Amino acid sequence: MTSIEPAAIAQAVERAYRRESGQVRATLIGWLGDFDLAEEAWQDACLSAVEHWSVHGVPRSPGAWLTTTARRKAIDRIRRGRAAARAPEALETLPPAALVITDDLDSVDEIPDERLKLMFTCCHPALPEEQRVALTLQTLGGLTTAEIAAAFLVPGPTMAQRLVRAKRKIKEAGIPYQVPPAHLLGERLESVLAVLYLIFTEGYAATAGDALIRQDLCDEAIRLARVLEHLIRRERTDVPETQYAEVVGLLALMLLHHSRRQARLGAQGELVLLSDQDRSLWDQREIQEGLALVDKALQMRQPGPYQIQAAISALHAQARRAADTDWAQIAALYQELRRRADTPVIRLNQAVAVSLAGSPAEGLDLLNALAGDLEGYAPFHLARADSLRRLGQTEAARRAYQAALVVCQNSVERAAILAQAAQLDGAG
């Protein structure tokens, strides 16, 4: 038992709410088979915590306390019949152990972690992607509906509706609550990874919207990737290394991107190019962790798209100055990535790497082949301009900058393009 100060209690409950909600909800949903009843019981338990903890102090294991209390609250609700219409059979199907409820809540230490199952339920391919993302953030991330709506720039009622639809489909279509059997695991894990990466990029890539909530998205994605990695390593030793290596790769990729967040926005909120970033602002702790994870993943010798992207990011992270970047190695990694997902944007990145690795003519050839696909994409024209400048073709470079201006609407980015074009005049 610790402090009984009201402010401290409120803080402890708030902290527990954030930290424990995913795990407690996962346990409750698994046990009750009902998202809504689990949600109500969880809210009941949090209210109870405020009362109880201010009298008796914060328990040793707040998560276990909340889980046990929420279970009691769920039983109360079922008995009172308020949930009768929804979960009539819930009491009969409770596992016997669940009914053994100790009076000494403080003695409850460890509750089995059910979050892995919940991740697979929330990311089931039978749900539309936007529902997977929202449901994962709500049930596992503990974000409120309003927060998720704000993060994705949709009205609150739209997001609430999206969550209701997802929960209804889980129930009516019979989406199971389980870690999928081996023959389904590959497809399902891919979906979980894609959802986590989508949450991350939504928080990282866009510069519109509330900055704090966007930071929340990045933090949640990284936190959930850590949970996924931990639980898979602990519980599922039969996960093939091909798939486990990608989990590690995704976590590394997110950490390495995230390490640059302080350096990637300029004073006016404009994106600062990797080559122009102040590298002293990069978060070395995240870089070190990311690099170690890339090594760990690559040692498994089962490269996949997330690992390759992480390896590219690692090469950037290891360059003290932009000029020190190992572009030849990066170009080779993009070639590997193309063998798995050959998209025009990946080809563009590869062409840039080839050009910067000292072969601007070869890079330019690769770029010219993409004209049909990327005509409306400013980075394509900027990459051409840069290769042409390196080849001393100033006039052609100038035309490429102009082409970039034609397709670029963002005023801050236009100013940056004009500045680059002006340097051309200085040099030529």
Next chain:
Amino acid sequence: MKYLLLIYGDEKAHAARLASDPAAGQAEMAEYFAFNEAAGAAGVLRSGDALHTTDQATTVRVRNGKALTTHGPFAETKEQLGGYYLIECAHLDQAIDWAAKIPGARDGSIEIRPIVDF
């Protein structure tokens, strides 16, 4: 839970394939029998049938109390409903496993629809 597994495929392409290779029809039939056997032995299969092609279909609508009968399916689609199974199993992942075993899944699509439990 009960699920209806709707077997969709390109019936014209299917007919052409069978016409050009009589053995293919035999092989397909054997595969469907094997599926019936397996799903029956697992206690999952409730019922199932193959349908005649959509040129055998008749569509009726009643408007203002008057029946309007037309030939053909209710809508022209790229893949047509060619058969169904009604199965009963614990959850969607099991239904997906059974659906994936239906021979028609390899050149067409199986739509899995949960049955409403009133």
